[in-house]
Amino acid sequence: MTESRVVLVTGASSGIGKACSLRLAAHGFRVFGASRSAPRFQDMKQGSAGGPSVQLFMDVRDDRSVNESVSWVLKEAGRIDVLINCAGVTVGGSAEEMLVDEIRDQIETNLLGTMRTCRAVLPGMRARKSGLLINIGSLAGLMGVPFQSAYSASKFGVEGYSESLQMEVSGFGVRVVVIDPGDVHTEITAHRKETKGTLKGTPYRLNLDAAMRSQASSELHGWEADRIAGLVEKIVRSRRPRFRYTTGPFIERVAVPVRRILPDRLFLGILARFYGVR
Ligand SMILES: NC(=O)c1ccc[n+]([C@@H]2O[C@H](COP(=O)([O-])OP(=O)(O)OC[C@H]3O[C@@H](n4cnc5c(N)ncnc54)[C@H](OP(=O)(O)O)[C@@H]3O)[C@@H](O)[C@H]2O)c1
Known part of the structure; x- marks a missing residue:
């Protein structure tokens, strides 16, 4: 099926964003992939199998950069018909020791970055009475993850x-979708560093190491990014996509349903053990 819709993907230089860009471009969508590692406003055509695709610079932490790129x-x-927010960062560490700058960077990128790009594309979507905003959340936005408190906080955000936004923009023909993946095999594992704030002789060491090991192993054995991209393509093609999709290993x-029925303390105790935290 020939597609002429214009898609802007943030975080398109690796992982889920890259997989979404490649898949949608290969199916003929006009894809603009944004990241900090892309050259500034310089066209880079994808391989011959793909449709037209352009990489462009955007730092979602910076109002000016987002507005200029959009x-x-x-x-x-x-026009921009579809925005897919994939830009994201994560730092491992105890909530007590993680540096405030590292906390701020995760909130700036994962939460405020999503808000900035949505705000930048909304005037055009409202004017055309049509648009789709897909925000990549995380299961870590539906339940806290130990030693990833700032990341979880940003994803809960x-x-x-997204819920507030959907209620505000649905009257203008704009749909919001949140995808909450479980662990996905991407470069996120290599990109995740331990906080520089961990104290020498920290009392969190055993649990921190166990949680970071468990997280890395789950990502390594998680879904391939193209499975998330496949879901994204299905959503983009759907006339009436759901508001929220939880995906990933069973x-x-x-x-997600289990936490609705268990008392919170019991659920959190089980989750902590899942991550090797005692
Ligand atoms: N992998 C998982 O298990 C998993 C699970 C649930 C949710 N997610 C979410 O899925 C999204 C994509 O993650 P991923 O696994 O694909 O990670 P990834 O491979 O590390 O990719 C992250 C992307 O975000 C971009 N990025 C980071 N900071 C940015 C900034 N300030 N401005 C613009 N782009 C920025 C990176 O590009 P540059 O560094 O070039 O800018 C990169 O393209 C994230 O929101 C993540 O939280 C991932």
Whole structure:
């Protein structure tokens, strides 16, 4: 099926964002993939199998960068039909020791970055009475993850933000979708560093190491990014997508309904053990 819709993907240089960009471009969508590692406003055509795809610079932590990049896409393509927010970062560490700058960076990127890009594309979508905003949340936005408190906080924020936004924009023909993946095999594992704030002789060492090992192993054995991209493509093609999709390995996904029936303390105790935290 030929597609002429224009898609802007953030975090397109690796992992889920890259998989979404490649898949949608291969199916003929006009894809603009944004990240900090892309050259500034310089076209880079994808391989011959893909449809037209352009990589462009965007730092979602910076108002000006987001607005400039969105304006550039609007000038090039005339509109943005679909925004897919994949840009994200994570740092491992205890909530007590993690540096405030590291906390701020995760909130800036994962939560405020999502808000910035949505705000930048909304005027055009409202004017055309049509648009789709897909925010990549996380199961860590539906339940806390030990030693990833700032990441979880940012992802809980994405959930609340997306719900509020959907109620505000549905009258203008704009749909919001949140996808909450469990662990996915991407570069996120290599990109995740331990906080620089961990104290020498920290009392959290055993649990911190266990949680970070468990997280890395789950990601290594998690879904391939293209499975998430396949879901994204299905959503983009759907006339009436659901508001929220929880995806990923069954053992992780099942935690969502389980947490609704278990008392919170019992659930959190089980979750801590899942991550090797005693
Ligand atoms: N992998 C998982 O298990 C998993 C599970 C649930 C949810 N998620 C979420 O899925 C999204 C994608 O993660 P991933 O696994 O694909 O991770 P990844 O491979 O590390 O990719 C992260 C992407 O975000 C971009 N990025 C980071 N900071 C940015 C900034 N300030 N401005 C613009 N782009 C920025 C990176 O590009 P540059 O560094 O080039 O800017 C990169 O393209 C994230 O929101 C993540 O939280 C991942």
